[in-house]
Amino acid sequence: MSTHPAGDRADGGRPPEGYDKHAFEPFAVTVDLAVFTVRDAALHVLLVERGEQPHQGRWALPGGFVLPHESAGRAARRELAEETGLSADTVAGLHLEQLRTYSEPDRDPRMRVVSVAYTALVPDPPEPRGGGDARRARWTPAGRPGPLAFDHDRILADARERIGAQLEHTSLATSFCPPEFTLGELRRVYEAVWGTPLDPANFRRKVLATPGFVEAVTGAARLTGGRGKPAALYRAGTATAPYPPLLRPEGRPA
Numbered sequence: 019m020s021t022h023p024a025g026d027r028a029d030g031g032r033p034p035e036g037y038d039k040h041a042f043e044p045f046a047v048t049v050d051l052a053v054f055t056v057r058d059a060a061l062h063v064l065l066v067e068r069g070e071q072p073h074q075g076r077w078a079l080p081g082g083f084v085l086p087h088e089s090a091g092r093a094a095r096r097e098l099a100e101e102t103g104l105s106a107d108t109v110a111g112l113h114l115e116q117l118r119t120y121s122e123p124d125r126d127p128r129m130r131v132v133s134v135a136y137t138a139l140v141p142d143p144p145e146p147r148g149g150g151d152a153r154r155a156r157w158t159p160a161g162r163p164g165p166l167a168f169d170h171d172r173i174l175a176d177a178r179e180r181i182g183a184q185l186e187h188t189s190l191a192t193s194f195c196p197p198e199f200t201l202g203e204l205r206r207v208y209e210a211v212w213g214t215p216l217d218p219a220n221f222r223r224k225v226l227a228t229p230g231f232v233e234a235v236t237g238a239a240r241l242t243g244g245r246g247k248p249a250a251l252y253r254a255g256t257a258t259a260p261y262p263p264l265l266r267p268e269g270r271p272a
Contacts, residue, residue, distance in 0.1 A: 045130035049094040050081035050170065052117065052137045052177030054160065054211075056194050061160040061210045063174060064143075066101045066152035072127050073167035079174065080152070081133070090116075090134040102155040103147035112138045117177055125169045137177040139184075141194045161213065178211075185211055186263045189231060192254035198235050200249040201225060202242060212266050224264055230257035 033039060053064040065077045082097040084090055091114060099109045117135040125131060146155035160178060164171045185191050191207040192199075205221045225231055232252040239248035 043130065045132060046126075047084040047090065048081055048126075048131055048133045049084060049090050049097060050079045050120075050133050050135045050168075050173055051094055051098055051114070052079055052135065052174055053098070053112075053140055054138070054177075054181060055140045055143050055157060056207055056210045057157060059206050059210055061178075061213070062157040063160040063163055064102060064140075064146060065156060065158045065163060065166070066148060067154040068151070068167055069148070069153040070151045075153075076165075076167040077158070077163065078167035079170045080155070082150070084134075091136075094134075094136050097150070100150035101148070101152040103149045104144065108140075108144065112140060114138050115180075117173070117180055120169060120173060122169065133173075135173050135177070137180055139181060139190060139194070182212055182266065186265055188259050189254065189257060192232065195254075198238060198240075198251045198253055200240055200242060200251060201232075202249060204232070204252070208264070214267055216267070221264075224260065224262075227262075228257055228260045230255035231260050 051064070055062050055064075064080060066080050068074055068076055068078050080098050080101045082093070082101070084093040088096070094114055095109050095112070098104060098112075099106060114136040115138065117137045119132060119134055121132045123130060125133070143157075146157070148154040160174070163174065166174065181190075185208055191204060191211070194207045195203050201222050202218065204225065205216055205218060208221070209216055233255045235251040235253055238251040240251055241248050
């Protein structure tokens with residue numbers, strides 16, 4: 019098998035002799051994006067209202083068809099900008115992680131469509147607005163978004179499970195806090211994503227057990243509205259993961 023890309027072949031990328039591309043049924047490739055943020059201590063997902071058939075008027079994850087000249091990753095960023103009105107700088111700065119591929123034959127009534135799904139977590143995002151073939155865009159509480167168009171309920175459920183696992187094994191939660199935050203503010207990020215309350219003392223012990231996971235801001239404190247002394251402030255440290263992992267409590271919601 020040749021190791022050269024099609025465009026670099028001596029034959030100019032033409033198919034080999036005897037190969038008939040029409041012998042195979044055509045299908046389309048799309049991208050779908052599950053983009054999350056934390057608002058008012060709750061996990062929210064970015065949704066768009068479809069302006070065209072199929073499923074016109076229903077809410078869905080942002081996404082669309084991959085164009086012939088695009089990679090799936092480039093198409094994901096283009097569709098996200100077109101359908102939500104997020105700025106090019108905002109979209110370019112997002113870390114998109116490929117979730118999985120969805121290829122059930124009947125997932126789209128138009129034709130056979132294979133979708134590559136991506137997920138992203140966005141701290142402090144701007145308000146979205148509709149664009150392209152999306153009438154509107156909005157941040158919606160992730161626990162009650164549906165029913166969504168196509169198989170997007172399944173994609174959303176898979177994406178929520180993925181980011182929940184990421185918080186167990188990475189320091190990603192600190193990016194959803196202000197530059198200086200209390201451990202209570204950090205705990206509420208985990209509670210929002212996992213959908214379950216955490217014991218404050220146990221959470222504090224686990225976070226501080228990993229050197230460099232958070233760093234104390236010397237002499238700084240913040241009133242939290244409750245009784246007692248002001249809470250100490252921290253900033254994100256250099257550690258990329260808690261050790262041992264910050265595991266979700268058993269019996270957590272699915």
